[in-house]
Amino acid sequence: MKTRKILKRLLQLHHKGEPSTLIRIKRLLKDLNSPENKISNLIQVVGTNSKHSLIASAREIFETAGYTCNVNISPSLRSFNERYYFSGKYISDEKLSDLLIEVEQVNNNKSISFHEIITVAWILHASRKKADISIVEAGALFRLDSSNVFQKNICSVVMPIGIDHLEFLKEGTIDEIVYEKCSHLLNGSKIFVSEQKNDVLEKIKKNIANNSSKKFILGEDYKYKKNNNGFIYEDKLGKINLPLPNLLGDFQLGTVSTAIAVARNLNQFKITDSHIKEAITKIRSEGRLQNITQGKLRKYVSESNQIIVDGAHNPLGFSVIKKYLETLDKERKIFLVLAMMSSKQHKACIQILKEKVHSITTLDIPNQTNFIKKEELSKIAQSCGVPSKTGDSIEDALKNIASENENAIILCIGSLYFAGEILNLN
Structure with missing residues (x-):
């Protein structure tokens, strides 16, 4: 909880209209005795x-x-x-909180961005x-x-x-x-x-x-x-x-x-x-063509439904996903669950997969603000010639697709933030 409060405060940081530059972060690093060296x-x-x-x-x-x-x-x-x-370990909440506070105090309210300070x-x-x-x-x-x-x-x-x-x-x-x-x-x-x-x-x-x-x-x-x-x-x-x-x-x-x-x-x-x-044999890469074979979300689909989660969010990423989909069983229909940030190339991404998917269910991204609204994203999908509708939640989307086709491949895609939310739910 303490870390969340600190991050929420730091997210308000900005560099007051200054152009992109490395001056701010180099100044802060110097004040910390140049740890980068x-x-x-x-x-x-x-x-x-x-x-x-x-x-x-x-x-x-x-x-x-x-x-x-x-x-x-x-x-x-x-x-x-x-x-x-x-x-070998991710930092603890306590240590992360102390670390962020230390850096924030040394910065002493000078101009800095969130990404720079973290x-x-x-x-x-x-x-x-x-x-x-x-x-x-x-x-x-x-x-x-x-x-x-x-x-x-x-x-x-x-x-x-x-x-x-x-x-x-x-x-x-x-x-x-x-x-x-x-x-x-x-x-x-x-x-x-x-x-x-x-x-x-x-x-x-x-x-x-x-x-x-x-x-x-x-x-x-x-x-x-x-x-x-x-x-x-x-x-x-x-x-x-x-x-x-x-x-x-x-x-x-x-x-x-x-x-x-x-x-x-x-x-x-x-x-x-x-x-x-x-x-x-030990490499794992979460949220990258990750096959969900167990967990809470499996209860919303049939045993034969396949759930795949991927954080692809740009045309290059969607092109890679298209190549993967071409290797799958042609008899199985692919249903897309799509959520994206507002700054992305929505139409270009959908155009790449439109021939491969049976339909698209669009969602908002939970716990984010700068996402494209599901209604707008669904309209873009429809303009590309893909049957599309909005969903109320990730669970709702999975349940509805599974009831329509118990053998469907369900691909959840469009944002790393979206992928993270799905994995946390699971």
């Missing part, structure tokens, strides 16, 4: 999609090999504490609670993101890039997005680039051409290939025959392969093939 073996992760899955995969590999990890993600899924992971809190605690590796996920973009305050790292990882967060952009083009995410990656370490669309990959290469870091490009410097027994990972160090990870969607193999490339090619650590094989 005390963090070693830093891995920075940028991109539009799959950052969380990459971090979960890399962390599992490193921890299986006996290394400790500090991790900062954004946004969180089920609990705010998920953003603060230190050496990032500083993680950096401060990470500087005190040392780990072998620190992994930081960039926010909406990177160039002016509060995660871009470090002077050195051991690598940057570029995950799939696509159109998103248009509210932060001037032009809203893929060129601008690639520039924001890749033009200011740190020099002199290593850069790993995961699966990208061909045109996007060329833009990334152009943006990092003058970066002195050694580059590792998926498809060029490391590869993977699925087979009957799992998949084969290959780089200059050799091949590894691996079991399939416990993750839905073949696209996850690209994410996992990038995590393997990072772990194998960082000379600071000794990662064996055995470590990787063991870790692969």
Whole structure:
């Protein structure tokens, strides 16, 4: 309860009309004696999609090999504490409260944003609670993101890039997005680039051409290939025959392969093939094509109904989901339960899946304010030619779909916040 009150107060913070800048957060870090400079073996992760899955995969590999990890993600899924992971544990409410209050007091009512102050809190605690590796996920973009305050790292990882967060952009083009995410990656370490669309990959290469870091490009410097027994990972160090990870969607193999490339090619650590094989089977990525096989929500559907939860919220993410849906049993109808934030590309996302789904039930996102109203979202779906109606709640939507089709695949999608609410309900 104390943490909630503090976060509610901090959410009121803003930078009083000032332009986007790193000046505020750098000033606060300096007032705290520059804790960012005390963090070693830093891995920075940028991109539009799959950052969380990459971090979960890399962390599992490193921890299986006996290394400790500090991790900062954004946004969180089920609990705010998920953003603060230190050496195998999420931070406690008590410790998080004390940490946020400490940073707030040092800031002393000076201009700062919510995202800046919570990032500083993680950096401060990470500087005190040392780990072998620190992994930081960039926010909406990177160039002016509060995660871009470090002077050195051991690598940057570029995950799939696509159109998103248009509210932060001037032009809203893929060129601008690639520039924001890749033009200011740190020099002199290593850069790993995961699966990208061909045109996007060329833009990334152009943006990092003058970066002195050694580059590792998926498809060029490391590869993977699925087979009957799992998949084969290959780089200059050799091949590894691996079991399939416990993750839905073949696209996850690209994410996992990038995590393997990072772990194998960082000379600071000794990662064996055995470590990787063991870790692969333990990787979990909540809210990413997560199959709900047990829990409270199962009572609203039949035994043969399948519930899948995914936080996809942009056209690139929906395109990945479309590819996954194409692998499913064509005899089973797919019903969409959709809820989205107001700033997203609603029509573009629905257009991608309209040929794959039988109908769409739209919902508001509980415990959020900046969501698109379910009535408006339903109208957009109908304008795309998809039968659509509004629902009263997640439970109501599941119950109604199950009563209509007891063999249906129910895909709940549209927002990480929505995915988190569903998982908390379950």
